[in-house]
Amino acid sequence: MVKKWRCTVCAYIHEGPEPPDICPVCGAGKEFFEEVKEESGEKAAGGSGLPTWQLDGSETQVEVIRPAIFKISYGLYVVTSINGGRKNGQTANTVFQVTDNPMRVAAGLNKNNLTCEFVRESGVFAVNILGQDGHDMVRHFGFRSGRDVDKFADVAYVTGVTGAPIIEKCIAYLECRVLPEKTVDVGSHYLFIAEVVAGKLKVDAEPMTYAYYRRTK
Numbered sequence: 627m628v629k630k631w632r633c634t635v636c637a638y639i640h641e642g643p644e645p646p647d648i649c650p651v652c653g654a655g656k657e658f659f660e661e662v663k664e665e666s667g668e669k670a671a672g673g674s675g676l677p678t679w680q681l682d683g684s685e686t687q688v689e690v691i692r693p694a695i696f697k698i699s700y701g702l703y704v705v706t707s708i709n710g711g712r713k714n715g716q717t718a719n720t721v722f723q724v725t726d727n728p729m730r731v732a733a734g735l736n737k738n739n740l741t742c743e744f745v746r747e748s749g750v751f752a753v754n755i756l757g758q759d760g761h762d763m764v765r766h767f768g769f770r771s772g773r774d775v776d777k778f779a780d781v782a783y784v785t786g787v788t789g790a791p792i793i794e795k796c797i798a799y800l801e802c803r804v805l806p807e808k809t810v811d812v813g814s815h816y817l818f819i820a821e822v823v824a825g826k827l828k829v830d831a832e833p834m835t836y837a838y839y840r841r842t843k
């Protein structure tokens with residue numbers, strides 16, 4: 627049976643024969659991990675109808691909450707936009723469908739990002755949905771800013787109906803027009819809610835997810 631190790635600093639659970647050298651959540655070293663001893667039989671399986679764990683007062687601590695929030699699943703996308711004749715794009719995981727009818731999506735973009743500035747200015751963006759071979763695109767658009775480099779200088783793309791660039795290496799894309807009255811200022815980010823006005827499935831392949839990217843990067 628696979629062993630489980632709990633980080634005593636942040637409660638992150640690692641599965642494997644040994645604890646990790648460094649906790650991926652809080653950075654604590656191997657020595658901070660303790661093995662989780664599972665209770666056997668009916669009780670552990672919850673078969674008695676009684677819960678197998680209880681609140682212990684730690685649940686409101688940020689370091690206890692964080693490993694839980696990291697269990698939310700995401701896709702991984704390149705959000706592109708325009709401003710005048712300029713194009714830019716960034717990697718984003720915080721994109722999701724809000725409603726199917728009308729077709730609306732939301733994207734959470736950091737206010738410091740050039741892409742966010744472009745979306746605010748132009749009111750349009752495209753969600754480029756990556757396939758599972760899209761690691762290079764995640765890196766290309768996710769680790770440097772369009773303020774320092776022209777990210778489209780060496781990336782193949784076509785211009786969509788909104789003017790936003792659609793990158794060649796996506797399996798599907800959605801072009802979106804921001805609903806200005808539904809843009810939410812959430813502090814560090816804006817949450818843009820937008821109408822999907824165009825889009826296409828180009829290749830019927832498995833999309834990239836954040837979990838898959840982290841496992842295989």
Ligand SMILES: Cc1cc2nc3c(=O)[nH]c(=O)nc-3n(C[C@H](O)[C@H](O)[C@H](O)COP(=O)(O)O)c2cc1C
Nearest residue numbers: 716717718719720735736739740741768770771772
């Ligand atoms: C895996 C990954 C996921 C990311 N998710 C988001 C996100 O959801 N929202 C966001 O604002 N930035 C996110 N980023 C960070 C931006 O992609 C990054 O800051 C980018 O350099 C901004 O570029 P820009 O200034 O050209 O817009 C992510 C980066 C990576 C590598």
